[in-house]
Amino acid sequence: MTAQVDLLHVVTTDNITPRRIALGRTLVWGSAGILLLLIATQALFENGYLSFGFENWRPVLYAYVFWAVCFCASQVIIRGEQGKRALFVLPAVLFVASMVIFPLLFGLSIAFSDWNLASPDGRSFNGLDNVRQMWADPFYWNALKNMVYYTMAILVEYAIAFGLALLLNSQIRAQKFFRVAFLMPLMLSPVAVSWMVGKSMLEVRFGPIARLARWIGWEHPSFFGTPEMARTMIMVMDAWTFIPFMMIMILAGLQAIPKEVQEAAKVDGASAIQAFWQVVFPLMLPISITAVLIRIIFKLKLADIIITVTSGGPGGATDSVTSFIFREYRDRSNVGYGTLLAMVYLVVIIIAITIFMKLVDRWMNPRY
Amino acid sequence: MKVELYNRMRRGQMSRRGMLRGAASVGAVAAAGGFSLGLSTGPANAATDLRAALLKIPGVGTGSPSDADYQKVGEMTLGPTKAVVAEGEFEGVELTFLGLNNQNQHNFLFRGFLKPWEKYTGATIKWIDLAQADYNARLQQSIATQTVDFDIIEMGAPFEGDVTGRGLASEMPEWVKDVIDMDDYVDYLKAPVGTWDGKTYRVSIDGDCHNFNYRTDYFENEDFAAAWASEGHDGPWEVPNTWQKVQEVTKFLTGKKDPLSGLDAHGYLDPLKGWGGFGFYFLASRATAYAKHPDDPAWLFDPEDMKPRVNNEAWVRAIQDVLDVMADQPTDQINADPGTTAFQQFLAGTGSMVSWWGDVGAGAKTSDSSVVGEVTGFSILPGSDDVWNHKEGKWETLDTGPNYAPNMAYIGWGVYVMARVDADPKRHKAAWSAAAHLGGKDLSLWASAYPSGFQPYRKSHFNVDEWTEAGYDEAFIDDYLSSEADSYNHPNAAIEPRIPGIFQYYSVAEDELAKIYAGQYASAQEGADAIAAAWEKITDQIGRESQTALYRASLNL
Numbered sequence: 065m066t067a068q069v070d071l072l073h074v075v076t077t078d079n080i081t082p083r084r085i086a087l088g089r090t091l092v093w094g095s096a097g098i099l100l101l102l103i104a105t106q107a108l109f110e111n112g113y114l115s116f117g118f119e120n121w122r123p124v125l126y127a128y129v130f131w132a133v134c135f136c137a138s139q140v141i142i143r144g145e146q147g148k149r150a151l152f153v154l155p156a157v158l159f160v161a162s163m164v165i166f167p168l169l170f171g172l173s174i175a176f177s178d179w180n181l182a183s184p185d186g187r188s189f190n191g192l193d194n195v196r197q198m199w200a201d202p203f204y205w206n207a208l209k210n211m212v213y214y215t216m217a218i219l220v221e222y223a224i225a226f227g228l229a230l231l232l233n234s235q236i237r238a239q240k241f242f243r244v245a246f247l248m249p250l251m252l253s254p255v256a257v258s259w260m261v262g263k264s265m266l267e268v269r270f271g272p273i274a275r276l277a278r279w280i281g282w283e284h285p286s287f288f289g290t291p292e293m294a295r296t297m298i299m300v301m302d303a304w305t306f307i308p309f310m311m312i313m314i315l316a317g318l319q320a321i322p323k324e325v326q327e328a329a330k331v332d333g334a335s336a337i338q339a340f341w342q343v344v345f346p347l348m349l350p351i352s353i354t355a356v357l358i359r360i361i362f363k364l365k366l367a368d369i370i371i372t373v374t375s376g377g378p379g380g381a382t383d384s385v386t387s388f389i390f391r392e393y394r395d396r397s398n399v400g401y402g403t404l405l406a407m408v409y410l411v412v413i414i415i416a417i418t419i420f421m422k423l424v425d426r427w428m429n430p431r432y
Numbered sequence: 433m434k435v436e437l438y439n440r441m442r443r444g445q446m447s448r449r450g451m452l453r454g455a456a457s458v459g460a461v462a463a464a465g466g467f468s469l470g471l472s473t474g475p476a477n478a479a480t481d482l483r484a485a486l487l488k489i490p491g492v493g494t495g496s497p498s499d500a501d502y503q504k505v506g507e508m509t510l511g512p513t514k515a516v517v518a519e520g521e522f523e524g525v526e527l528t529f530l531g532l533n534n535q536n537q538h539n540f541l542f543r544g545f546l547k548p549w550e551k552y553t554g555a556t557i558k559w560i561d562l563a564q565a566d567y568n569a570r571l572q573q574s575i576a577t578q579t580v581d582f583d584i585i586e587m588g589a590p591f592e593g594d595v596t597g598r599g600l601a602s603e604m605p606e607w608v609k610d611v612i613d614m615d616d617y618v619d620y621l622k623a624p625v626g627t628w629d630g631k632t633y634r635v636s637i638d639g640d641c642h643n644f645n646y647r648t649d650y651f652e653n654e655d656f657a658a659a660w661a662s663e664g665h666d667g668p669w670e671v672p673n674t675w676q677k678v679q680e681v682t683k684f685l686t687g688k689k690d691p692l693s694g695l696d697a698h699g700y701l702d703p704l705k706g707w708g709g710f711g712f713y714f715l716a717s718r719a720t721a722y723a724k725h726p727d728d729p730a731w732l733f734d735p736e737d738m739k740p741r742v743n744n745e746a747w748v749r750a751i752q753d754v755l756d757v758m759a760d761q762p763t764d765q766i767n768a769d770p771g772t773t774a775f776q777q778f779l780a781g782t783g784s785m786v787s788w789w790g791d792v793g794a795g796a797k798t799s800d801s802s803v804v805g806e807v808t809g810f811s812i813l814p815g816s817d818d819v820w821n822h823k824e825g826k827w828e829t830l831d832t833g834p835n836y837a838p839n840m841a842y843i844g845w846g847v848y849v850m851a852r853v854d855a856d857p858k859r860h861k862a863a864w865s866a867a868a869h870l871g872g873k874d875l876s877l878w879a880s881a882y883p884s885g886f887q888p889y890r891k892s893h894f895n896v897d898e899w900t901e902a903g904y905d906e907a908f909i910d911d912y913l914s915s916e917a918d919s920y921n922h923p924n925a926a927i928e929p930r931i932p933g934i935f936q937y938y939s940v941a942e943d944e945l946a947k948i949y950a951g952q953y954a955s956a957q958e959g960a961d962a963i964a965a966a967w968e969k970i971t972d973q974i975g976r977e978s979q980t981a982l983y984r985a986s987l988n989l
Binding site for chain 1: 566568569572573575576579594598695704705706707708709762763764766767769776780782932933935936939940942943946947949950951952970973974975978
């Protein structure tokens with residue numbers, strides 16, 4: 065009977081004895097006990113309540129790994145075939161818990177503490193002080209404002225990427241060559257782009273772009289002298305690197321559009337512009353949104369070009385949140401405040417992306 | 433050559449005491465050996481021979497030294513080590529060395545220098561190479577998380593508060609002091625630098641100060657001289673020796689043409705972009721002549737309570753000076769960091785005056801990208817006609833003339849041994865022996881003469897004859913060395929406070945300065961007040977009481 069309703073096709077019926085179950089439970093609870101004991105001992109030792117303990121937390125890590133192995137093994141011992149199924153996901157769950165959830169919780173505890181690495185007093189919980197500091201920190205709000213500008217630039221990048229993808233999708237000469245050539249900026253490290261373009265080609269005295277600018281009549285070319293110009297140049301360098309990424313995604317989408325649909329539009333008398341706006345563009349929306357979404361995520365991490373080329377200047381005009389946190393954390397060793405800024409930024413990103421996806425969903429799937 | 437000599441001496445069973453007598457270098461060893469073996473070379477000549485031979489590796493003008501050269505230098509300067517360490521004495525000892533990899537220098541040289549040492553002593557060294565930008569964070573994290581995983585560290589004196597102030601460094605044994613001849617250090621590198629609570633921790637391998645680099649062709653230019661006179665400026669057309677004159681010259685040069693390139697002429701080059709905290713040194717170089725009063729050792733904070741002085745009238749005047757000549761700077765100067773002003777501008781022929789460490793002088797004739805090797809002159813930083821007396825709250829004109837206060841920016845690199853080796857006498861001796869080898873008197877001469885990242889820092893480095901014999905132009909090297917020596921030995925030198933987190937203060941100041949230079953504050957005073965407020969926050973966060981105590985200790989108060 066059981067076999068008939070078991071949609072997972074269990075091939076054997078386990079004969080699990082009470083002794084075996086007891087063994088499994090002993091294994092998991094015993095290893096958990098060792099782990100908890102070690103955590104407690106080390107915590108008490110670190111806080112000066114115990115005179116003995118380990119030099120570092122590494123033995124606790126080993127105890128955690130031991131518990132994880134015992135926990136996985138106990139699933140099979142206690143639950144037999146069902147336990148084996150659990151093993152397919154359990155290691156991944158434990159890995160995610162230890163590599164993502166635990167660090168996140170640990171990070172949160174740091175975010176609400178006063179921890180300057182140069183302070184002889186070490187770390188101390190300081191409640192919402194870091195939040196108050198952030199609220200009054202003009203550098204952080206300035207960086208957030210800049211991120212809005214940088215993110216808005218994605219619309220222009222998308223338009224250019226779409227244009228290039230259309231070009232490469234048409235029957236042009238040396239199509240394969242252009243596909244590879246257009247992809248090359250994506251293969252470059254942003255730091256290399258910063259040096260090659262930002263610090264060399266745009267160098268005002270010797271850089272070839274500056275020379276060209278002088279040749280066409282701009283007597284004193286300046287690419288980073290004013291806030292607007294500097295921000296624009298950062299956008300251009302970043303766009304140059306990442307437009308190929310959007311372009312290749314859109315190109316893949318264009319190639320997947322059935323020829324019949326476009327031919328039908330032609331037969332019905334649609335002009336090229338009508339065919340694009342009424343047929344191609346709507347069909348491309350899902351892939352376009354995916355490309356823009358991924359690009360937004362990339363953009364929100366923008367830092368390397370800024371750090372290398374402008375250090376956030378002039379006067380913070382090009383600062384991104386990440387480049388500001390980088391300075392706060394690395395140059396000023398302000399770990400507590402830097403972590404809080406990063407956490408708040410994470411929350412802002414999650415909320416913004418969720419709203420964006422909801423809006424897109426409503427637009428793409430209107431509920432009448 | 434001298435290694436062979438040394439080996440011959442060893443075979444002659446020279447005593448350790450005899451070897452050390454006379455001089456703490458292989459020169460002395462060779463000299464003593466020479467005497468016992470009946471060679472005609474006297475002690476002084478032998479030492480000179482060794483130093484002359486060292487400076488010929490590979491020879492000035494024969495390209496950059498290679499790893500083989502570093503090893504050769506390390507081998508030739510092993511004498512003092514052999515005097516106190518028996519061959520194979522450190523067999524089985526492994527030490528970890530944390531240092532920099534800037535411009536393929538620092539650790540790259542140390543590896544070569546220490547290879548013969550490893551071979552002789554039997555110890556091995558594991559290397560941790562760091563980029564300059566990662567150095568502070570790595571060090572602070574190691575300290576804060578109590579994971580100091582290195583036995584020897586290359587470190588600047590500004591970090592002494594972080595390391596020695598917390599008892600993390602090993603106190604220097606007496607025998608090391610003899611080996612490295614600390615009396616030979618220039619005066620400003622002697623205690624309290626390298627010491628904490630009266631104990632010595634540092635083997636100096638570098639001396640740092642900002643000097644004033646200028647273009648001689650500008651100040652010998654007859655057209656400029658005529659224009660200067662016709663415009664009614666006071667005094668002759670000459671290298672400015674006060675910041676007031678630097679300002680006047682900078683404005684005067686606007687609109688004129690560079691005598692070398694024919695492009696726009698420029699005066700003093702201010703780096704207006706931050707440089708991981710290091711950019712603040714350049715405002716400090718403008719400010720010290722205003723802010724460092726000869727009767728007051730402090731110039732950055734009040735020693736009583738760490739109240740910042742960065743918003744007093746002296747500093748505000750320095751900031752205002754920068755603002756006043758921003759329009760006279762090259763295009764895009766707002767995006768120029770100190771590296772740009774030195775290497776992409778001054779050495780490449782843009783601008784006529786720049787403050788920098790000795791690298792500009794060292795690179796003027798040796799850097800492939802330098803076009804100013806024949807037209808560069810050097811002096812100590814300009815002075816000021818008046819100086820701010822912070823205690824009295826007024827500007828003063830000194831009877832002695834302009835106030836000079838060379839900026840001892842960064843106080844140079846040193847080698848420090850960490851306290852974690854103290855528990856094991858063998859490791860302790862091995863670590864200190866390695867540090868002493870790198871800080872040896874003769875080895876340091878070579879390092880200050882060739883691209884290494886290190887400036888001259890010993891009195892014995894300022895013997896012009898040695899440099900000219902090695903191939904340097906006498907007038908050039910005399911000028912360069914004088915600017916360094918006069919800065920180091922200046923009685924009113926502005927010495928940086930060695931307190932924990934000093935680069936945090938500099939970093940946050942850079943952010944505020946960027947806003948000041950971008951015109952986001954109504955006045956220089958308002959911007960300076962913002963820096964002071966940020967500094968107060970840092971002091972409170974690190975701990976005002978401990979900072980004040982450490983600051984006072986660093987000032988020897």
